Amino acid sequence: MIPPIDMGTLSPPAQKIAQPSAPPKLQDMAARGVAPGLKPGELTTVLVLLAASERDSVRETATKTLAALPDPILTGALGSDLPPAVVDHLARAYTARPPVLEKLLAMPRIDVETLLHLATTGDEATTELIAVNEERLLKNPRVIEKLYLNKHTRMSTADRLIDLATRNSVELTGIPAWREASTAIKDELIPEPSPEPTPDDMLFQETDAIAEELTDAATTDTHLEDDEGQEKVLEKFLPLYKRLADMTISQRIRRAMLGTREERMLLVRDNNRLVASAAVRSPQMQEDDIALISRNRNISDEVLRVIASTAEWMHSYTIKKSLVENPRTPVMVATKLVPLLRESDLKSISKSKNVTSPVKDAARRHLDRRK
The missing domain is CATH 1.25.40 (Serine Threonine Protein Phosphatase 5, Tetratricopeptide repeat)
Known part of the structure; x- marks a missing residue:
């Protein structure tokens, strides 16, 4: 105030x-x-x-x-x-x-409220001005969070802010993927401040423009599964996929936070576990997207673990059931969800060939207890 x-x-x-x-x-x-x-x-x-x-x-x-x-x-x-x-x-x-x-x-x-407003709504020039005062940023970590989550903040500046907080043991809980961003920055070269955007900054902006053009509410997913269960990126999303692949881990994590639905659906499949985890933690993730991800058998177990540990998604019966049925879900996670399923679904799971044996056994045991 x-x-x-x-x-x-x-x-x-x-x-x-x-x-x-x-x-x-x-x-x-x-x-x-x-x-x-x-x-x-x-x-x-x-x-x-x-x-x-x-x-x-x-x-x-x-x-x-x-x-x-x-x-x-x-x-x-x-x-x-x-x-x-x-x-x-x-x-x-x-x-x-x-x-x-x-x-x-x-x-x-x-006042810090003024700083927060400018950090949230400011353009590139404004965010660059705010990011200069490191001492003030460390005293007001929320300003760093707002700058990071502002699409107009340069990627190189966002990297320096994450590095600043990490070096000073400041935890930025307002960034959903803070743990992933902080871990990734430790292995990357931090760019020096520059009057003009760096090549990486330009890549970040160009990727944003391509992603916005590809936004399509009619598209369910960015991948298509073949008869053998292997996924392939849909042709229309290949240019975006290649752009994301050219980025550093830190850049992909921030795109997962700020990008489009299509970017999140690409990045949640990233081979780097930090990137995939960041994508599923994005505050822009919708329940329909999580439902789609939770039943995907090509998704990493870490992503499924994150979904299962997020209270918001565990309100959905569909997501809980998909996690139990997905053989990629860690056994300990799936078996804990078994008691939350309906009897009819437990019967189906106990006989399914697509569910792991420990989960089928857990379903049978729970059915016996109910009897």
């Missing part, structure tokens, strides 16, 4: 203008930016207060004035120590002006 502006810190003329009981004409003039005797920083502070006025005309005029402050007033305000609420208002109003944001981000009293 950003602290409110303390009226007691304002000069008497500023307090007179900002008081709710102030004469309407006085507030109307100030709302247009006309307040003789007030310095730029204090005038801007008064405008922020008036932008919350109960007087409609004053509120609307002050808001418009703040969105297009004359350069002398804006420059003067940026050179003073602004209250957190004023910094926040300007940061939201001037997101398209990096020089302004750079000065706001250097404000000693900028």
Whole structure:
């Protein structure tokens, strides 16, 4: 919660203008930016207060004035120590002006809520500005999380942020695949900060564009299974598949977090267990996708283990049943789910040729107990 502006810190003329009981004409003039005797920083502070006025005309005029402050007033305000609420208002109003944001981000009293907002919604230029202050990031790990999960943050910057947190033993629980991302970064070369995007940054952006073009709600899966049960990538997804294959492990993990459904369905089959686990942990995974994955016999046991340990997916009877029936599901996991199935399904499982013997035995034992 950003602290409110303390009226007691304002000069008497500023307090007179900002008081709710102030004469309407006085507030109307100030709302247009006309307040003789007030310095730029204090005038801007008064405008922020008036932008919350109960007087409609004053509120609307002050808001418009703040969105297009004359350069002398804006420059003067940026050179003073602004209250957190004023910094926040300007940061939201001037997101398209990096020089302004750079000065706001250097404000000693900028609030973490402002940083979180900018880290979540900012473009590439904004996220680069935020990522520079490592000391502040370590004090506010949630900002690192928001930057990582912002698609506009460069991949090279995201790598440096994960490396920064890992080296300083900061656990970023807001990143669903934090464990995988942290483990992967230890074996990778961390790029130095660069004024321009690196080739890896360009690869990440180009892959995003290709993935968006291939998004198709009508496609159930990215693979087709042949008569022998072997999977093959559908031809339309081969360009995306090859792009992902060219990426580092860290890059594929982040694409699993931020990419399209098609990317997640490709990456959940990745030969690298860290990547596959990250894909199934993606916050964008839907129940239908998990149901499809849980019955796939080409999926790794680690992915199936992650599904079984996720409470959200264990509310689905279909997913529980698919995990029990899937021979790739670890035996300990499958047998723990057996008691949760209906009797009719247990009978079918106990006779199935496609279920492992330990699971069939567990189904029979549970049926006997019920009798």
